[in-house]
Amino acid sequence: MEEWTSVFLDLCHDLQRRGFVSGSGGNVSFRFGDRLLITPSGRNLGAIRERDLIFLNRDGSWEGEGRPSKEWRMHLRCYCRDDVSVVIHVHSSYAVALSCLDLPDSDCAMAVYTPGYAIQVGNLPLLPYMVPGSEELADRVASVIDGRNSVLLANHGILAVGSSPERALNVVEEIEENARLHFILDGRGRPLGEEERKALSLLYR
Numbered sequence: 001m002e003e004w005t006s007v008f009l010d011l012c013h014d015l016q017r018r019g020f021v022s023g024s025g026g027n028v029s030f031r032f033g034d035r036l037l038i039t040p041s042g043r044n045l046g047a048i049r050e051r052d053l054i055f056l057n058r059d060g061s062w063e064g065e066g067r068p069s070k071e072w073r074m075h076l077r078c079y080c081r082d083d084v085s086v087v088i089h090v091h092s093s094y095a096v097a098l099s100c101l102d103l104p105d106s107d108c109a110m111a112v113y114t115p116g117y118a119i120q121v122g123n124l125p126l127l128p129y130m131v132p133g134s135e136e137l138a139d140r141v142a143s144v145i146d147g148r149n150s151v152l153l154a155n156h157g158i159l160a161v162g163s164s165p166e167r168a169l170n171v172v173e174e175i176e177e178n179a180r181l182h183f184i185l186d187g188r189g190r191p192l193g194e195e196e197r198k199a200l201s202l203l204y205r
């Protein structure tokens with residue numbers, strides 16, 4: 001097995017084992033030369049093996065035993081950015097719960113509570129509900145990902161991109177953890193202020 005295939009499978013299995021996805025939800029892709037390596041449709045990420053992987057071409061055609069994730073359009077569009085090597089899309093519980101609230105600010109779905117979240121994510125934009133797998137969703141995600149590394153999808157989940165599996169996973173983990181804090185604190189938390197966040201960005205830029 002090629003090293004990247006092994007890294008890909010480990011990431012898929014890890015996401016399922018840690019509860020970031022359930023059932024056949026969630027999907028992952030890696031840039032693989034001119035193509036993408038992407039998870040198959042309708043499969044549990046924890047059960048995927050090497051023979052199940054799909055190679056997706058830029059024109060939407062694919063090679064593999066099954067079909068690519070129905071959310072392949074959304075993945076493909078994220079790779080318009082040259083620095084994106086990995087796309088992770090999950091339906092993790094706290095982030096999905098947050099995405100189901102009637103949130104007043106679509107530019108910042110939740111307050112920023114910790115330095116880790118401030119550095120990795122910051123103001124998380126929220127897109128309105130759109131049919132999973134639709135062209136419309138792929139278009140809107142692409143327009144957001146053009147300028148940042150993550151987005152919350154209403155009544156659906158998280159999408160995060162990165163230059164490596166670790167970087168994309170870090171973003172997913174920070175979003176899920178901050179969403180968990182959002183519900184634990186139940187409005188009683190003190191978010192980091194603008195000056196505190198500015199100091200972090202100067203220190204870690």
Ligand SMILES: [Zn+2]
Nearest residue numbers: 026132156157
């Ligand atoms: Zn989804």
